[in-house]
Amino acid sequence: MRFERAAWWFVAPALLVIGVFFFLPVFAALLMSLTDFDIYALADLRNLRFVGLGNYVSLLQTPLFWQAFGNTLYFVVVGVPLSIGVSLGTALLLHSRLARFKAFFRTALFAPVVTTLVAVAVIWRYLFNTRYGLLNYALGSVGIQPIDWLGDPHWAMPAIIVFAVWKNFGYNMIILLAGLQSIPEELYEAARIDGASIWRQFRYVTLPMLAPILLMVSILTIAGYFQLFAEPYVMTQGGPLQSTVSVLYLMYEEGFKWWNLGSASAVAFVLFLVIFAITALQLRYTRQRAWT
Amino acid sequence: MSVSGARLRWRWAALLVAIAVLSFATGCNRPSSDHTALRFWAMGREGEVVAELLPEFERTHPGVHVQVQQLPWSAAHEKLLTAIAGDATPDICQLGNTWIPEFVALNALQPLDSYVAGSSTVDHSDYFAGIWDTNVVGGKLYGVPWYVDTRLLFYRRDLLAQAGFSAPPKSWQELYQMLAAIKGSVGPDRYSILLPLNEFEPLLMLALQQDEPLLREDGRWGNFESGGFRRALEFYLGMFQRGWAPPLTNSEVSNVWNEFGRGYFSFYISGPWNIGEFKRRLPAEKQDSWMTAPLPGPNGPGASIAGGSSLAVFSASRNKPAAWQLIDYLSQPAVQRRFHELTGDLPPRRASWADGPIADDVYARAFRDQLERVKPAPKVPEWERIANEMRVVAERAVHGELSVDQAVKELDARADRILEKRRWLLGRGAGG
Numbered sequence: 001m002r003f004e005r006a007a008w009w010f011v012a013p014a015l016l017v018i019g020v021f022f023f024l025p026v027f028a029a030l031l032m033s034l035t036d037f038d039i040y041a042l043a044d045l046r047n048l049r050f051v052g053l054g055n056y057v058s059l060l061q062t063p064l065f066w067q068a069f070g071n072t073l074y075f076v077v078v079g080v081p082l083s084i085g086v087s088l089g090t091a092l093l094l095h096s097r098l099a100r101f102k103a104f105f106r107t108a109l110f111a112p113v114v115t116t117l118v119a120v121a122v123i124w125r126y127l128f129n130t131r132y133g134l135l136n137y138a139l140g141s142v143g144i145q146p147i148d149w150l151g152d153p154h155w156a157m158p159a160i161i162v163f164a165v166w167k168n169f170g171y172n173m174i175i176l177l178a179g180l181q182s183i184p185e186e187l188y189e190a191a192r193i194d195g196a197s198i199w200r201q202f203r204y205v206t207l208p209m210l211a212p213i214l215l216m217v218s219i220l221t222i223a224g225y226f227q228l229f230a231e232p233y234v235m236t237q238g239g240p241l242q243s244t245v246s247v248l249y250l251m252y253e254e255g256f257k258w259w260n261l262g263s264a265s266a267v268a269f270v271l272f273l274v275i276f277a278i279t280a281l282q283l284r285y286t287r288q289r290a291w292t
Numbered sequence: 293m294s295v296s297g298a299r300l301r302w303r304w305a306a307l308l309v310a311i312a313v314l315s316f317a318t319g320c321n322r323p324s325s326d327h328t329a330l331r332f333w334a335m336g337r338e339g340e341v342v343a344e345l346l347p348e349f350e351r352t353h354p355g356v357h358v359q360v361q362q363l364p365w366s367a368a369h370e371k372l373l374t375a376i377a378g379d380a381t382p383d384i385c386q387l388g389n390t391w392i393p394e395f396v397a398l399n400a401l402q403p404l405d406s407y408v409a410g411s412s413t414v415d416h417s418d419y420f421a422g423i424w425d426t427n428v429v430g431g432k433l434y435g436v437p438w439y440v441d442t443r444l445l446f447y448r449r450d451l452l453a454q455a456g457f458s459a460p461p462k463s464w465q466e467l468y469q470m471l472a473a474i475k476g477s478v479g480p481d482r483y484s485i486l487l488p489l490n491e492f493e494p495l496l497m498l499a500l501q502q503d504e505p506l507l508r509e510d511g512r513w514g515n516f517e518s519g520g521f522r523r524a525l526e527f528y529l530g531m532f533q534r535g536w537a538p539p540l541t542n543s544e545v546s547n548v549w550n551e552f553g554r555g556y557f558s559f560y561i562s563g564p565w566n567i568g569e570f571k572r573r574l575p576a577e578k579q580d581s582w583m584t585a586p587l588p589g590p591n592g593p594g595a596s597i598a599g600g601s602s603l604a605v606f607s608a609s610r611n612k613p614a615a616w617q618l619i620d621y622l623s624q625p626a627v628q629r630r631f632h633e634l635t636g637d638l639p640p641r642r643a644s645w646a647d648g649p650i651a652d653d654v655y656a657r658a659f660r661d662q663l664e665r666v667k668p669a670p671k672v673p674e675w676e677r678i679a680n681e682m683r684v685v686a687e688r689a690v691h692g693e694l695s696v697d698q699a700v701k702e703l704d705a706r707a708d709r710i711l712e713k714r715r716w717l718l719g720r721g722a723g724g
Binding site: 036038044047049148256258259 | 370373376377394397398399400489490539540541544673677684687688691693713716717
């Protein structure tokens, strides 16, 4: 009993900080999502109406929300496997005994993660430029017609995905590289003695040993990619034809551009529920179907 | 250990008390009242250069010291709303004139009618009427125009001449003729006009040239299904459908000035800031080949948008008389001419145009003419959002996803949804 009370005293400062700066604002936002808080309410609280679940209902009836949700899903479904694939591929290359100048390549491949997003977005806008861009120049040399990357509603999201994958893969690469380095060499040796091919070694040694790390990486990446915001914000402002409006971008516009904090909070909670549900599913799925 | 711990704690407590007492004492000890510190928030380029106009003001108004705070345009709106929520507004502020209805709805601005009545400088009739009108909400004046911003045609004289025309268009019909002729002479890889799809202004100006208002019943409902807006939208879409305008946004053009210089497009609808940009960025041999012209209207010269910035006094200010004196000073024609030289901003009153370099500037002449025909956008706080929806729906129509009929219906539906709260507030105000 005494120990328990002492323990509570020890965690009290942390709990207090989390309570005041996390749970209280989240609770306030939840309350706000049940009202139509806007600039009129900012002027005079008597202009505030309690709308119950009205914000949620009208949100689910807004075509733009579904479009934003679809865009975000597109980004996650294509971007996450691509991003983890590139990370894993580069991690394997860096881990390979054949690789030279490992330290240099490790730094070079990690560099995009630490660059300023806004600055590299400017450069990527030039790369994507329809008439002068390097990308179209390269495509043109193999006879492909120029693509209006950021102006064509069908190509804008792929362009954003390419940019985001390039910007983010280095982070997971470092984590996966650490995972690869912790796999005991004896396992590969045993596999080689048994006559396993390179592919079989990868499939039956590397992947199972990396599974916990891959799970963590995928949870972090999915949660991160669902919060797509900065890339469309600096590259396309949600356009063309709102094809790069993400859920978070929609929330930003609702809340900070149009100052409808009530419905913006509702968007935030819907996004939270989606990420929460997907993470829970992911954890359950991997628990049921353990690797090896 | 426990003794020294207790002593240490006492020291901390004493220190905290000392800090509290000191900060309280300095908090009470405000600078003496014969010295007024006027807090002035200004945005962007204006915020950078306005300081050069202030020494003269401080010399003629001893005891008043102006503290200028610069805000970037991209963060200004957010910062002002936060300041209102936190009761930390400045005394005087530069406001984009489309923001005024919103800040009036927030009860943040001081009506200025009585100050204007007592002023010998600010003469209502000398100001361009459309610009002055943007500051009037519900019959009261909430700001004094500082500089104006309207949009009109920038065009390539040489390319127009090559297509067989010696003067810019005066009416919609002439504009269409010229666009068709230019497209014919420049070929398939170039265009006649640039109407960036990420801007609502070009379409808005065509719509403002119509007699019907964009919102009806005191801004309660959208009025996009009216004949006027339909005509404007059809005219706008026609330029894309006939291949005269490329369906591009500004960010895809990358460098508008270069492209204008290369003749990628011959007409461009833009504002006064581009006079300076084109002078600076176009090569010397191209300088004779461009000019500005007032906007053509449905039948003869047409209206354009009354944009720009105003100076407003916040109702929470404790230095309103001094704030007004600063507005009065910045409204003097001589000061406005100096301001124009510093920024390139166009002055809002006729007297300021009558003399100095601006009177001789050939590129500014069309703006002087256009300013006699400017109209404010609808004055409701929700307007910017509605204008954005207008842009989004028009963009879909340009890409062929919506017909004109579907587009105007969709726009009315969206506007009505955005205006729901306004209707509720107005209905409640009438009820009790």
